[in-house]
Amino acid sequence: MIDPVHLDLEILSELKEVMGEEFTFLIEVFKTDSIVRISAIKEALASKDPDAVRRAAHSFKGSASNMGAIRLTNLCRKLEEIGGSGNINEAEVIAEEIVDAYSHVEKALG
Amino acid sequence: MGKVLNYFPSPAKILIVDSNSSERCLLKRFFLEHSYIVVDAASGRDALTSFKKHRPDIVLLDLLMSDISGFDVAVRIKALAGDDFIPIVFLTSLQDERSLVRCVEVGDDFLAKPYSQIVLQAKINSLINMRNMQLTLINQRDEITNYNHDLLQQQDVAKRVFDRIAHAGVLGADNIKYHLSPLSIFNGDVMLAGVSPTGNLVVFLGDFTGHGLHAAIGSMPLAQTFYTMLKKGFSLREIVREINITLCEILPVDLFCCAFIAEINFNNCHLRVWNAGLPDCVIYRSSTREVVKLASNHIPMGINETLNFDATVRVYEIEPGDRLYVWSDGIHEAQNSRGDMFGEDRLMDVFACNSRVENLFEEINTAVDHFIGDSAAEDDVSLLEITMIKADLFKLDKRAALNSDGLGLKDWRMRLELRPETLKSFDPLPLLLHILMNVPHLQPYGGQVYTVISELYSNSLEHGVLGLDSAVKLSSVGFTEYYQHREASLAKLSKGYVIIDLDYSGNEEGGDLKIIIEDSGVGFDYQQMLCEDAFKNQFSGRGIHLIRSLSQSLHYAGSGNKAYATFVWSD
Numbered sequence: 082m083i084d085p086v087h088l089d090l091e092i093l094s095e096l097k098e099v100m101g102e103e104f105t106f107l108i109e110v111f112k113t114d115s116i117v118r119i120s121a122i123k124e125a126l127a128s129k130d131p132d133a134v135r136r137a138a139h140s141f142k143g144s145a146s147n148m149g150a151i152r153l154t155n156l157c158r159k160l161e162e163i164g165g166s167g168n169i170n171e172a173e174v175i176a177e178e179i180v181d182a183y184s185h186v187e188k189a190l191g
Numbered sequence: 192m193g194k195v196l197n198y199f200p201s202p203a204k205i206l207i208v209d210s211n212s213s214e215r216c217l218l219k220r221f222f223l224e225h226s227y228i229v230v231d232a233a234s235g236r237d238a239l240t241s242f243k244k245h246r247p248d249i250v251l252l253d254l255l256m257s258d259i260s261g262f263d264v265a266v267r268i269k270a271l272a273g274d275d276f277i278p279i280v281f282l283t284s285l286q287d288e289r290s291l292v293r294c295v296e297v298g299d300d301f302l303a304k305p306y307s308q309i310v311l312q313a314k315i316n317s318l319i320n321m322r323n324m325q326l327t328l329i330n331q332r333d334e335i336t337n338y339n340h341d342l343l344q345q346q347d348v349a350k351r352v353f354d355r356i357a358h359a360g361v362l363g364a365d366n367i368k369y370h371l372s373p374l375s376i377f378n379g380d381v382m383l384a385g386v387s388p389t390g391n392l393v394v395f396l397g398d399f400t401g402h403g404l405h406a407a408i409g410s411m412p413l414a415q416t417f418y419t420m421l422k423k424g425f426s427l428r429e430i431v432r433e434i435n436i437t438l439c440e441i442l443p444v445d446l447f448c449c450a451f452i453a454e455i456n457f458n459n460c461h462l463r464v465w466n467a468g469l470p471d472c473v474i475y476r477s478s479t480r481e482v483v484k485l486a487s488n489h490i491p492m493g494i495n496e497t498l499n500f501d502a503t504v505r506v507y508e509i510e511p512g513d514r515l516y517v518w519s520d521g522i523h524e525a526q527n528s529r530g531d532m533f534g535e536d537r538l539m540d541v542f543a544c545n546s547r548v549e550n551l552f553e554e555i556n557t558a559v560d561h562f563i564g565d566s567a568a569e570d571d572v573s574l575l576e577i578t579m580i581k582a583d584l585f586k587l588d589k590r591a592a593l594n595s596d597g598l599g600l601k602d603w604r605m606r607l608e609l610r611p612e613t614l615k616s617f618d619p620l621p622l623l624l625h626i627l628m629n630v631p632h633l634q635p636y637g638g639q640v641y642t643v644i645s646e647l648y649s650n651s652l653e654h655g656v657l658g659l660d661s662a663v664k665l666s667s668v669g670f671t672e673y674y675q676h677r678e679a680s681l682a683k684l685s686k687g688y689v690i691i692d693l694d695y696s697g698n699e700e701g702g703d704l705k706i707i708i709e710d711s712g713v714g715f716d717y718q719q720m721l722c723e724d725a726f727k728n729q730f731s732g733r734g735i736h737l738i739r740s741l742s743q744s745l746h747y748a749g750s751g752n753k754a755y756a757t758f759v760w761s762d
Contacts, residue, residue: 092305099308100220107220111213118211139255143284144213146305 085151087185092149108190111148115141115183122160122176126169134172135164141179145186153182203319204228206247208238208264209282210256214304218251218282221311235259242268247277248322249315252298254283254290265297276325278318349404350376353411360384360418361392366578366585368552372571379406380519380573381448383417388424388624390458390638392585396575397450397492398469398519409448409493412437424624427454428502431465431492435500438493447493451485451517455509457582458638462507462515467491470520470535477512477548482539513579514548521571522555525563533562552576582638599629604694611684614652619691620645632699636760639741640704646734647708647754648689653677655712655752656687687711701761703743707753714750 097104118141125133142157160175205227209215215231222229230245232238235258242250250268254261265279279298283290286303294301300314353376362369362384371382379399387393395417399406416437420430431452438448449468456463466472467489474483489501509515525533541558545551552574559572605626609619624641628634653659657680663669692707739745743759 095308096217099224100217101224103216103220107213107216110216114211114213136255136257139284140211143209143253143282143304144211146284147214147217149305 087150087152087182088189089149089151111144112187114144119180119183122179126172126176129169131164131167131169134169135161138164150186153179153186156182202226202228203248204230204245206238206241206245206250207231208251209253210234225312235264238264239267242271249318250277250279252279252281254281254285262293262297274329276322278322280314280318346377349407353407361386366580368576370556370572370574375573376407376410377403378521378571381410381413382573382575383414385418385421387421388628388637389641392455393421394517394575394577395450395452396469396517396519396573397448399448400446405446409438409442409446412441422628424621424628427452427463427465427504431502432500435492436496439496442493447491449491453515455577455579457580457585458642460509462509463504464507465489465502465504470518470523472518473516474507474509475514475516475542475548475551477514478510482542509579511579511581515577517575519573521573522559525559525572527563528565533559537562599631600695601631601698602696607691609689611687614656614689615681615684620648623691630695633702633760640758643738643742643756643758644706646738647706647756651689651708651710655710656689657681658712704758706756706758709753712752714752717747717751
């Protein structure tokens with residue numbers, strides 16, 4: 082049973098309907114893209130660049146929201162705001178939570 | 192002007208720009224499903240390249256991209272699109288109002304993530320409809336522009352053809368002033384002036400119903416008929432009649448021509464006019480400042496083709512210095528900004544206020560210009576002024592005269608014998624005149640030659656063949672009686688003849704025409720011509736004084752039934 086906090090099944094079934102046979106392909110694209118987004122967030126944190134953090138988080142937020150990954154979307158928004166504020170002291174913690182949330186989404190998507 | 196576009200390009204082409212591949216994948220799938228042609232790009236730079244290459248109908252644009260911001264990409268795409276309306280929809284998960292307002296300012300709409308299928312489809316459809324509407328507008332604008340361009344070009348061609356056929360004639364003569372809109376032909380106005388072989392000035396002002404090309408249709412055959420008939424020496428009545436027949440044949444029923452035609456004989460100071468539907472034209476007497484109105488008393492041309500079409504002209508005595516003013520209703524109907532018309536009263540006021548007649552033409556123009564002020568949408572005023580001058584002052588530029596190409600009858604002789612059946616019913620003068628007008632360079636003297644031959648011929652016919660007494664003509668009652676007598680005698684004529692013998696030789700510097708006219712009559716005592724007093728009293732009716740003044744020599748032979756006149760011209 083998937084926790085709806087991780088993945089909104091209603092959105093997911095809508096996606097299935099739109100994508101048809103290409104749904105599996107979309108999931109693959111999402112997974113590949115997510116790995117790129119997570120490493121972009123990590124890189125931005127390592128270089129201590131708040132704007133890079135904001136943009137990486139913003140981009141991940143968009144795809145996460147369309148996939149119906151509610152917790153992941155909220156965490157990305159939080160990190161985007163932190164990046165936007167210029168003070169990224171708490172960013173590290175949020176980034177770890179994002180990695181955790183994504184692992185749940187990945188598992189749920191199968 | 193942009194490329195020609197289909198009104199409803201189908202299917203529409205959409206460019207999806209998003210740095211996030213799963214986003215692109217999702218949108219791509221969605222639009223393919225809805226029968227769009229989809230192209231995509233992952234960065235701002237790719238987006239611009241792809242835009243130039245594919246020229247999409249609509250662009251979905253991610254706001255945050257790593258290379259160029261979505262707003263900047265949008266500005267550049269709008270610049271590339273130019274006149275063409277290509278909607279740009281921003282894809283954003285931003286929520287602050289300022290960013291969203293900016294999306295609508297720079298682009299045309301925004302879509303918030305996560306996407307709702309229904310909103311997505313509704314927004315894109317409505318933007319595509321807007322674009323199609325814009326395409327239709329641009330297309331129609333271009334069509335109108337092209338159509339207008341074609342129309343102006345056609346008018347230009349038509350005008351050039353018209354100008355060749357209906358050349359200005361002798362409107363450039365010193366005693367003529369005229370004002371005519373450069374596009375008057377498309378206002379339906381025609382102004383023509385020519386000189387008859389007898390040296391009379393004939394002017395024509397016509398005003399066709401309507402405006403534009405259809406009003407110009409009749410102008411060309413009209414001008415052609417006018418000049419051809421005039422050149423061949425036909426009378427004013429015959430010219431009017433022929434133009435009417437021509438117009439009746441070619442004009443549609445709802446199109447006709449109001450016209451004014453005048454013939455000015457500078458030799459005998461007669462003005463013959465025919466007004467059919469134009470406003471009252473005017474003779475302005477310079478000595479008395481009297482305004483004589485020449486009202487319309489005929490139906491316009493191109494309506495009645497039947498034989499009872501009335502081509503009767505009115506004759507007015509004129510003096511040198513008198514002026515004839517002819518206008519179409521454009522001058523009466525000239526409007527000011529309040530929509531008032533210039534009208535007859537204001538026009539007559541200009542005459543009443545005039546102090547120097549030589550300024551009158553300009554005063555009329557100034558009064559009209561002043562009245563309409565800045566409201567003059569289009570110059571629609573046709574105005575013609577002719578000053579009566581002494582016959583010898585009415586000189587024309589030879590180039591303006593017809594038939595001056597130097598070809599024709601240069602050295603010849605002809606003999607024409609007219610017998611009773613011809614004398615009864617046929618006037619040989621137009622025929623002779625037509626022959627003489629084919630003599631190179633003689634045309635400017637046509638009036639004088641015509642006068643000489645016509646006087647000699649009527650002497651031979653009336654006094655010689657018919658035996659009428661010229662003394663009868665001296666009183667005005669006698670004049671009428673004389674012509675009644677002439678008609679009666681002609682009707683029962685059964686014997687007699689008039690022989691006209693013309694002998695011409697000339698070149699471009701000068702020429703000499705010998706005219707011998709012989710008749711079957713008893714002749715007259717021409718020896719008495721030597722005695723001036725007797726000559727004046729007894730023979731004035733024969734016009735001998737006039738013939739003498741115009742020809743080089745005049746003498747008689749035999750019993751006086753054979754007249755020899757010589758007409759010499761030289762440059």
